[in-house]
Amino acid sequence: MFSCSLKKMAILSTAIFALEVSAGGHFKGKTIEIVVPFSPGGATFVSAKFLEPYLEKHLPGNPDINVVDRPGGGSILGANWFEKNAKSDGTTILFTTSSTANPFVLGKKGVAYRLADYRVAYSHPFSAVAYTSPDTGIKSASDIKKSKQPLVYGGISASASDLPGLLSFEVLGLDVKSVLGFKGRGPARLAFAQGETNLDYQFTPVYLTQVVPSVAEGKAVPLWTGGAVDANGNLRKRDPIAPDLPSVYEVYKNLYGKDPSGIEWDAFEAIASVTYAYGLTAYMHPDTPQDVLDAFAKAAAAINADPEFQKESKKVTNGARLSAGPATEKAVKSALSASPEVKKYLRELLSTKFGVKF
């Protein structure tokens, strides 16, 4: 009898909970705080602000969205803050990039956030394009092994957003001298323009506005993109944002006549997915109810269909779209839960080749 009443209570409380949740699914009169663990003015902050009006418009109940910057510790401080303070009703969101994901995957010191346990509300690609200097004699990606000059790449830090780029060099078997220690992709691009480096990666919005003019002037040669995830979850497709350029997968196949495989490719695929395909991801508390996530998935679809969003995103990202829902969440989580072999490979590569300490 006792167990029976317990059961009843459980059913009752689930019902009440469900009721509350369905009311909470509509964010009427609520404020959603979007935490960006970088400085205002950075690419992530700008993207969050870019999406803000569309989320306000298409989420049920038209909540007020407040984008807050919490920079520090290379985004670890802001993510740790989220771990401690996030609410589980979907009103606190962590909007961040691979700079938060990579230290988590690598198990670096100071990481207190459980990124792989978080729910994924929506995601926006943050694809990147590799390009080189015409002085190398390279005309396209297929010439990459025939450079007349030693290839020099300028980057920030091996364990942050440069990781997929460096891994792509490993996959392709390139002999690249990687100079790390720049304070941002901007200064690295400037060093390319000054002729100090001759191989560079830039994220799409910057590529479109900064590098495309140089391509037209004959000062830069576009090479490849990280690629996009196909229906089977593999990073093989061409990036729809730059459909003229091959993906790393294609470049490999073209160079070696077979599919890339092995630990280098597995590591690249995992890290490149969270960096490029799901580059900007909105995370929520692990206990966030499913219908809140459904509401966000619906809003993401509505935003993608919004003609104003389509027009604006055409200008900024060449028409990138939001993704959300179970498939996105599954892909992000599987990329975040890299296999022990991949983790071991990454840690070894970083410590032997790039002197990173763990």
Add this chain to the structure above:
Amino acid sequence: MLEHALPAIEALLDPIRLAALFVGMAVGMIFGMLPGLGGVAAVSILLPFIYFLDDYTGLAMLLGAISVVYTADTITSVLIGAPGSPASAPTAIEGHALAKQGKAATALGVGFLASMVGGLLGALILLFAIPVAGPIVLALGTPELFMFAIVGLFFASSMLGKNLSRGLAAAFLGIFLGSVGPASADADFRFTFDQVYLLDGLSLTIVALGLFGVAEVISMLASGGGISRGEVPVTHWKDGFLEFLKHRWLIFRCALIGVFGGFVPAVGASASTWVAYGHAIRSSKEPKYFGKGDIRGVAAAEGANNATIISDLIPTLLFSVPGGPAAAIFLGALFSFGYYPGPRMITQNPELMFLIVWSVALASVIGAIICFLIAPALARLTKLPFALIAAPLVLVMVMGAYQSTSTMGDMFMLLLMGLIGWAMKHADWPRAPALVGFVLADPMEQYFWLSNQIHGWSWLMRPGVLIIIGLMLAPFIYRLWKSRFEKEGKVQDVEREKGLGSPVNLALSLTVLSLFTWAFFESLTYSPDSRLLPWLALIPGIPVTCFLLIRGYLCRERDKDLMPQSIKELPYLLSLGLYVFAIFIVGFTIATPPFVAWMLFSCAKMRIHTGLLYGTVICTLSFLLFSILRNGAPDGIFGPLI
């Protein structure tokens, strides 16, 4: 291209845009005057609001704020002696000393006018950004940027002051503080005690506030309710104008230094101010007045810092590489409005370029005029008991520091830096070299590492590098040549060694020596590349502090009574520490009212009614400001429970 100049000014003169520019200026002036809150805070506060405006209006608002911050911070620096922003530390040193001599009006006048000139020159250069600035920025590779940092350090050597060993010790301490955090390419994280907070290194705002601001506030609190000096008269601007005209070429040269500093990402604002200040000292025939109130110091620093923050926009607009933190936020705003700055910006959006130039120029001139108008009123505030001014200042500094990462680490770091700054002040260690060392440590290491990685040692033979070395050494050799003929008067040994044996100096020397020794052993665990920068500070720093300690110990009898002021101030320092600890435990909201009450009733001896009213007003304002700053006040461990 010039045909776009008029449509742009017409666009700017639209009443709403003009209003937005003025709102931006008002915010910029307020934040410029509040110590610790500078251009970055002003621009980030305005940022959410610009999204409600159209593109030109929103950008004009931000530019209004950026253009006046370094004009308005002169007021705080001169009247109170706490730098309104890190880059105005030289103004605080010279200007405040002048104010104490009753020449506040002169210092303020020169400061405002020099800031205006700097802003206008910056705007002019912006106009010629493509033909002039573009090639210069592209000619500066990493080796040249490294040399620029070295130039800064070289000029800093002229600020060491009368006692060489204390000046050097301070500079090494600064470089050491600058080496905390990531080494190049994140190979090692130095001296972080496994604290995530330290992973990015220390924040410039907190170091500047701590070294300069906290010590001033403590002596203000300690001076109590009494009026320790009469009103600072700010009535006659004539002397200011005359001095301005007299030093016009110095100001022009320093504004050029500032503009150049803006071209150079990272070395930027603070460094160019110090280079300009060092230039003023070096080019002066009687440098002995510097540090004791020399108008040329104010002229140089203010001419440079405003020029820098404006020309920071040049790499921003040409290459999308922000020259400084405020410019970085401005770049974000441009992105948000769909402008993607780059080489084609000027041909694609000429009207926008002119709008930026006009906004900056207009704000620089009007900002200076407004400063002239409000300075006398603000100067009258100094007639109030110091403790009354100190109360809101403490809250503002706490708020300013908390903007770096919005964690308790900011509070503790402010306290720690404040303790160091306070001890340095009383032990007569010059604080300027410490700040310069801190500012330059990071770019020095970064560009040295990059230069060697990219070029090997061959970068030493690059023409740009050789030219900079030549420019740096020429005046030095000239001086050496000249000094063969004239013997310089030697500073009296007694004057130089004064206070060496005071307990504060002994304690500080011992602490720094222990710190350096520990750090040296700690640094042995780092990779050789990561040791380079700390060793630059530690290897000469250990013998210098050792020497200070031994000399001090030998003079301890002579100087043992030399510290009444520091003993008197000690309780106030402890109270401040207690306040920070209380914030940590119960949060800002609960800890602040009792602390304010203590400052007003115990320190300032206010009467109950006025004290309650005043206290309520400043507490409310501080809560309000925290909520505008969006991140909220620190909660404390038990704060949320109460």
